[in-house]
Amino acid sequence: MNKAKKIYNWFDxxxxxxxxxxxxxxxxxxxxxxxxxxxPSLMNLARKGASDGGFLALGMTFVILIGQIDLSVGSVLALxxxxxxxxxxxxxxxxxxxxxxxxxxxxxxxxxxVAKMRISSWIATLAMMLGIRGAxxxxxxxxxxxxxxxxxxxxxxxxxxxxHILAILLVLLTLVCMYISxxxxxxxxxxxxxxxxxxxxxxxxxxxxxxxxAFTLCGLFASIAGILLAARLYTAQPNAGNSWETTAIAMxxxxxxxxxxxEGKFSGTFFxxxxxxxxxxxxxxxxxxxxxxxxVVMGALVLISxxxxxxxxxxxxxxxxxxxxx
Amino acid sequence: MNSAARNKEDVIVMMxxxxxxxxxxxxxxxxxxxxxxxxxMGTLWNIISQTCTIILTGMGMTMVxxxxxxxxxxxxxxxxxxxxxxxxxxKIGLIPAILLAIAVCCLSGALAGFMIGKLKxxxxxxxxxxxxxxxGVAQLMNDGKIFYIEGELAESYKLLGSAKxxxxxxxxxIPIVISVAVTWFILEKTILGRHIQAVGDNPRSSMxxxxxxAKTLMFVYVYSAAFAAIAGVFASAKIGAAxxxxxxxxxxxxxIAAVAVGGTSMxxxxxxxxxxxxxxxxxxxxxxxxxxxxxxxxxxxxxxxxIIVFAVYLQREKAS
Numbered sequence: 001m002n003k004a005k006k007i008y009n010w011f012d013x014x015x016x017x018x019x020x021x022x023x024x025x026x027x028x029x030x031x032x033x034x035x036x037x038x039x040p041s042l043m044n045l046a047r048k049g050a051s052d053g054g055f056l057a058l059g060m061t062f063v064i065l066i067g068q069i070d071l072s073v074g075s076v077l078a079l080x081x082x083x084x085x086x087x088x089x090x091x092x093x094x095x096x097x098x099x100x101x102x103x104x105x106x107x108x109x110x111x112x113x114v115a116k117m118r119i120s121s122w123i124a125t126l127a128m129m130l131g132i133r134g135a136x137x138x139x140x141x142x143x144x145x146x147x148x149x150x151x152x153x154x155x156x157x158x159x160x161x162x163x164h165i166l167a168i169l170l171v172l173l174t175l176v177c178m179y180i181s182x183x184x185x186x187x188x189x190x191x192x193x194x195x196x197x198x199x200x201x202x203x204x205x206x207x208x209x210x211x212x213x214a215f216t217l218c219g220l221f222a223s224i225a226g227i228l229l230a231a232r233l234y235t236a237q238p239n240a241g242n243s244w245e246t247t248a249i250a251m252x253x254x255x256x257x258x259x260x261x262x263e264g265k266f267s268g269t270f271f272x273x274x275x276x277x278x279x280x281x282x283x284x285x286x287x288x289x290x291x292x293x294x295x296v297v298m299g300a301l302v303l304i305s306x307x308x309x310x311x312x313x314x315x316x317x318x319x320x321x322x323x324x325x326x
Numbered sequence: 327m328n329s330a331a332r333n334k335e336d337v338i339v340m341m342x343x344x345x346x347x348x349x350x351x352x353x354x355x356x357x358x359x360x361x362x363x364x365x366x367m368g369t370l371w372n373i374i375s376q377t378c379t380i381i382l383t384g385m386g387m388t389m390v391x392x393x394x395x396x397x398x399x400x401x402x403x404x405x406x407x408x409x410x411x412x413x414x415x416x417k418i419g420l421i422p423a424i425l426l427a428i429a430v431c432c433l434s435g436a437l438a439g440f441m442i443g444k445l446k447x448x449x450x451x452x453x454x455x456x457x458x459x460x461x462g463v464a465q466l467m468n469d470g471k472i473f474y475i476e477g478e479l480a481e482s483y484k485l486l487g488s489a490k491x492x493x494x495x496x497x498x499x500i501p502i503v504i505s506v507a508v509t510w511f512i513l514e515k516t517i518l519g520r521h522i523q524a525v526g527d528n529p530r531s532s533m534x535x536x537x538x539x540a541k542t543l544m545f546v547y548v549y550s551a552a553f554a555a556i557a558g559v560f561a562s563a564k565i566g567a568a569x570x571x572x573x574x575x576x577x578x579x580x581x582i583a584a585v586a587v588g589g590t591s592m593x594x595x596x597x598x599x600x601x602x603x604x605x606x607x608x609x610x611x612x613x614x615x616x617x618x619x620x621x622x623x624x625x626x627x628x629x630x631x632x633i634i635v636f637a638v639y640l641q642r643e644k645a646s
Contacts, residue, residue: 069450071579113635119638120638122586123583124638127634128631130627130630130631246457246458249450253451253454259448292466292469293462299457299459300459302455303437303441306451306455307445
C-alpha cells in the first residue's frame with residue numbers, strides 16, 4: 001500500500017517529466033535512424049525549444065502563478081524584435097537595451113491596467129495584444145527588418161563547445177527563475193497572491209506591486225524572446241509570434257503550472273517547453289505524417305495531462321490518505 | 327442630505343450602468359461628423375450582416391463567462407462547423423449537413439463541459455487544448471486546403487450568407503434575433519438561467535444549495551459550441567468557402583471583448599445579454615468607421631484596444 005502510494009505521488013508530481021520521457025522514447029524508437037539521442041540533435045531540440053516560445057513560457061509562468069494571464073506576449077515579442085532591428089544595426093547595445101525596454105514598458109503597462117485599474121487581465125492584455133501588433137505593423141511599415149550587425153547575429157547563433165547560445169540561455173534563465181521563485185521574497189509573494197489574494201493582502205503583502213512585478217517580468221521575457229528570435233533569423237518579422245501566446249500557455253499547462261494560480265514550478269515549465277518541442281520535432285522529422293495532426297496531438301496531450309492532474313484524482317489521493325490515518 | 331448630491335450620484339451610477347449604450351451612442355455621433363454617407367440604410371444592413379458571428383459567439387460566451395468560466399475554443403469550433411457543413415453539403419443535403427455540423431461541435435462542447443464540470447479542471451486550459459485540437463481537426467478535414475463550396479446545393483447554402491429578407495434586410499438578422507431571444511429567455515426567465523448565474527457567483531454554495539453544477543456547466547459549454555457552429559455555418563456561407571486555417575481565427579477574442587465591453591462581469595455571476603449585443607455592435611462599428619474613413623488597419627487595432635480598455639475601465643467598480 002505504502003509503495004503504491006509512493007509511486008502514485010511520484011506520478012503526480014513528476015507527470016510532466018514522465019510524459020516527456022514517454023515522448024522521447026517514442027521519438028527515438030520511431031526515428032531511430034535519425035539518431036534522436038545524439039548530442040547534436042538534443043542540442044537542436046534545446047535550441048528549438050528556446051526559440052519557439054520557450055522564453056515566453058518562462059515569463060508567462062510568473063503571470064500564471066499570480067492567477068492572471070498575458071495574451072500580449074506574442075505581440076511584445078514582435079515589437080521588441082523590430083525595435084532592436086531598427087536601432088541595433090548601428091549600435092547593437094542600444095538596440096538590445098531598447099528592445100528590452102520595450103518589453104519592460106509593455107509589461108509594466110499591463111500590470112498597471114490589471115493591478116491599478118482593476119481590469120480583468122484577459123481584457124487588458126487582449127487590448128495590449130491588438131494595440132502592440134498594430135504598433136509593430138506601423139513602425140515596421142509591414143516589412144521585415146533585416147539584421148546585419150555581426151554582434152547581433154552572433155547573439156542568436158553562437159555556439160560554445162557545441163552548446164548553442166539559445167540553449168545555454170534557456171537553461172540559465174530557467175535557473176534564475178527557479179531561484180527567484182524559491183529563494184526570494186518576490187517568489188514567495190507570487191505564490192501567496194496566486195493562492196489567495198485576499199489572504200495575501202491581509203498578511204500585509206503589497207499585492208498591487210507584486211502583480212505589476214509579475215507582468216513586468218513577463219514582458220521582459222517576451223522581449224528577450226523577441227530579440228533572440230530576430231537575432232537567430234537575421235530578420236525581425238512584424239508578424240513574429242502571432243498566436244504564440246497559446247503555445248506558451250500550453251507549455252505552462254503541460255508543465256503542471258496550475259492556471260488558476262498559486263501552484264506550479266519553473267522546472268515544470270521547462271519540461272513543458274520540451275514536451276511541446278519534442279512533439280513539433282517528431283512531426284517535422286516524419287514528413288509522411290500530416291502536419292495538421294500536430295495540433296490535434298498537442299491538444300489531446302494537454303487534455304490528457306490536465307485530466308490526470310485534475311482535482312478529482314487528487315481528492316482520491318486525499319481520501320486514501322484519510323483512510324490510512326483511520 | 328441635499329438632493330442635488332444624491333442626484334449627482336444617481337447620474338454617475340446610471341452612467342456606469344449604461345456606459346456601453348453611451349459609448350455606442352458616442353460612436354454613432356462621432357461617425358455622424360467624420361464619416362461621409364454614414365447614415366444610410368446600407369450601413370445598417372452592412373453592420374447586421376457583419377456582426378452576426380460576433381453576436382452568435384458572444385451569446386454563448388455570455389453564458390460561459392457568467393458561470394465564471396471562459397471558452398476560447400469558439401473560433402476553432404466555428405472553423406469545424408463551417409468545414410463540416412460545407413463538405414457534407416453535397417453528400418447529405420443542406421439541413422442534415424448543418425445539423426451534423428452542430429452535433430459534432432456540440433460533442434466538443436460536451437467534452438469541455440465534462441472536463442470542467444466533472445473533473446473540475448480550469449475552463450481556460452480545457453478550452454485552450456480544444457482550441458488547438460479542434461483547429462487541427464478542422465484543418466485535417468480538407469488537408470489544410472480551402473474548401474470551395476460548389477455543387478448542386480451550393481447556391482442555396484450561399485443564400486444563408488447573401489439572401490435578403492424582403493429584398494433589403496440581410497438574412498443574418500434571423501440568427502441574431504433568435505440567438506439573442508433564446509439566450510435572454512434562458513438567462514432571465516428560466517430556473518436554469520438562475521442556476522447558471524448562481525454557479526458563476528459562488529460554485530460551492532450553489533452546489534450546497536442543491537444545484538447540479540456539473541450539469542449546468544455541461545449545458546453552458548454545449549450551448550456555446552452549438553452557437554459557434556452556427557456562426558461558422560453563416561460565416562462560411564457568406565464567403566462561399568470554408569477554410570480550416572482562417573475561419574473564425576481570433577473570433578474568441580472578439581467575443582470576449584464584446585462580452586466584457588457589454589458589462590458582463592468576467593468573474594461570473596452576472597450576465598448582460600443586451601450588453602453583449604451592444605458590445606458586439608461597438609466592435610463592429612469600430613471596424614466600419616475605420617473602413618469607411620480609409621484609416622489603415624494598424625491604427626484600427628490601436629483604436630480598438632483603447633476603446634476596449636476604456637469601456638471596461640468605466641464599468642470596473644461595479645464589477646468588483
